[in-house]
Amino acid sequence: MSARGKVLLAAAVVLLSGCGKDYGIKPLPGMVRGKVIFRGQRPADTQGVYLIVAPHFPPHAINELYHSPNSVDTHRDTAYYEMELPYGRYEAIGLWWYGTRTRSNLADILALPLDPFQEFRPLGFELTPENPVCEINLYANWAVVDRDGAIEGTIRFDGPYPADTEATAVAAYAEVPQKPSDYIIFLRSLDFSVTGNPFRYRLPVRHGTYKYIVVFWLGKRMPLSEFRTLGFYEDPTRPGHPGRVVVGAGQTVRGIDIFARWENARP
Structure with a gap:
């Protein structure tokens, strides 16, 4: 399709x-x-x-x-x-x-x-x-x-949170976003409670396939449209490429770990 x-x-x-x-x-x-x-x-x-x-x-x-x-x-x-x-x-x-x-x-x-x-x-x-x-x-x-499943994993950052941190989030997407509007259209689950290093997350999701599990960062006084991508779940067989996660009805998929780099927080 x-x-x-x-x-x-x-x-x-x-x-x-x-x-x-x-x-x-x-x-x-x-x-x-x-x-x-x-x-x-x-x-x-x-x-x-x-x-x-x-x-x-x-x-x-x-x-x-x-x-x-x-x-x-x-x-x-x-x-x-x-x-x-x-x-x-x-x-x-x-x-x-x-x-x-x-x-x-x-x-x-x-x-x-x-x-x-x-x-x-x-x-x-x-x-x-x-x-x-x-x-x-x-x-x-x-x-x-109607989120009947979940994705779990650990987010590890390569250093402390910046002093100007407003929010850090983990999100699940049905497709890999290609343009700004896709970041809302394809969004299926979002959690702004990411704190600590490492951080254990759990994202409630609807059963189905997710092609982009990502960590976002937003600095103080930054508009939503300027969020930064710190890292994403990578395909174990193709490092550097987004990994696909398939969740069954009532299933929790674990081990979807993400490494987040603070250098990506700066333009």
Whole structure:
């Protein structure tokens, strides 16, 4: 299957019903609205699912996102949403899942519709005085956040943490990212709690294949888009190349160790 095909399977696909005339909503502010269609079984630890809209993608910081104050109804197969927004261009829209057992992060994006006419980048939309309402239906697959397996290993650093460390994380990807947006589109699990040297990690994941297990570092006052890759799990038979990890349902794969080099934290 092509990389584009895999992206379509990995992310929710959108049906764009129309971004057009005034639908009876006041022209100020603008609005995006539509249906949320859930597929699969709702995880028991679901706290809520919230709409997010990004003026820029990938975002430089989480506080750049528009985030709905209330969850959509997650107990039905179909829910309805609407969000008032200023006029302007928005580069992405999606759904963010919050659980009751873990701290939510970027790996918990439940739906991120892609635009097949724009090289499968996240779907954008525009609100103007002439076209103040945009209708987008979102398709959310619960399996994305139903993590029934785990990847475990040890991260070893080649020295102490820099004084300007803001966060260090370990992440699992379905594909090896090739461009900035891939770092969110292919992200399947993320843990920002990496501290200490060595550090024993455990990443909850959905059963499946993971092609990139990586350690990231972010310095103080650095935007999210400037994170540094310190190291990744290497193929034991091909050192220097990302290793593939296959996780079965209910399985914990151990021994996925990573060596992280601090020299990679500096441009």
